[in-house]
Amino acid sequence: MIQAALKNIRRSPYQAVAAIFVISLTMFIVALFSLVSVASQQILLTFETKPQIIAYLKDGHTTEQVNQLLTQLSTTQGVKRAIYISKQDALELYKKSVGNDPMLLGTVTDWGIVTADILPASVEITAQSPESFTVIAAVLEKSDIVSTTPQGKREIDFPQDVVAELTKWTNAIRIAGLVLVGALILVSIMTIIIIISMKVSGRRLEINTLKLLGAKNFYIIKPYILESVLYGVAGALVGWLLAFIALLYSTPFLSVRIGSVISFPIPFVSLLILLIGMVFFSSALSLFSGLFAAVRFVKRSK
């Protein structure tokens, strides 16, 4: 059966190249879109799971006042976690984030050595979802221990806008990607249907003879189905390879920009899973298209 399918491909190599090219292009875009989708989801998740709201506290607040605020926050709907970061904790976090860089640690700065005194204490709140931001912000606005800017605004780091913007972009990318992939899938399906229909119709005599000899429809369409599945597998492999090369070349660029969120290089196992998924998807796509074209013709012949 495989021999018959390969023979069919050899008989019309240009049609085979056209089919594989279109499927490869589709699969390349599918691979890129999958990677971008996963990456954007990861970025969004990072932002969403970070302490999303930081409220800086006035100097001279008491433990009682802080506990009162924390209790109030913990009973507020949508708050996942609220923790107090003292001046000392803030210093430790600062040191951790800058490493052993003496310049940043302030040993040679005009300020002298960075101490806990110059850093503000804060309350870090993790929300269950960005929708809870407004309620949490309202609680913080009412608190007396949250410091205010010279303009009279409460000093609250509020990443809602960033997340909202990011969500907007991610959704836009997803929609655009889906539309593009959808269009390319349609083109791939049509290409395979046209190619297989042409081949099946060119074998009209053979098909009619086989039917008269008592062949079942499945026996007749088997080589054509296999041929289209071979196109699908080849297309998936080429598409994946192109995506892999593109990723390899863009890794230095990406690791600088989003390296803190996604670890580069992407593990090969993940790429292998992507390949398996693509092969299955592409084969199913080709199987459906080939089956549609072949069955349609064979059913019409006696």
Place this chain on the structure above:
Amino acid sequence: MIEFAHVTKKFPTGEIVLDDISFIINPGEFVCLTGKSGVGKTTLGRLLIRDLLPTKGEIKVDGEDLSQMKPRDTPRLRRKIGFVFQDYKIIPDKTVAENITFALEIAGVYPKEIPSRIEKLLKLVDIPSKGNLFPLQLSGGELQRASIARAIAADPPILFADEPTGNLDKETSIEIFNLLKKINEGGTTVIMATHDVTLINVHRARLIHLEKGKIAYDKDNLTAKELEKSAAKDKSNKK
């Protein structure tokens, strides 16, 4: 057993090709279906393999009514009846062996057995060295033999040969006829549709003669000449 009971076939053009035909063919019989070109011999064959359905009447093969048969059962029926086509229907871009392979695969023969089966078949039809040749490389007689080999590849109990000698010279025609006789001796029911009665002049067979879509004579164990005499006698007796 093949049974045609009051079978009429009318084409959409209005032409009645077969008109109230009835006969029974028992297993192992050798039947010559004679009549001029266009008298309905091929139509009768096509009805037998359910390529066409009768307008009226009943066709039964081994007790199974073909009109009542579900379309999905047609392949099973066709595997029971080897068909030698008037135009051979040998697939042109496949070798003789590949053409026979199709029939064997369709019959579900185990792939390992196929080469030895092909070898035996080619020997039986007397073209043992032509397996790897393409149809264009064969003579008319060889092509007909290849067609017969493909038709009997799956050991069908019935063989319908539609004008198997139509395009052949007399000597080759006799060889093909003898080959069909040989196949019949192996127990296969053979129905040979032919307009060439000279072939049957030297052999005795059951003759079903069609005229204007009807059975004119159906006589057993006669040569064509004897049949003609018998028919003439029948006519004069009637007068």
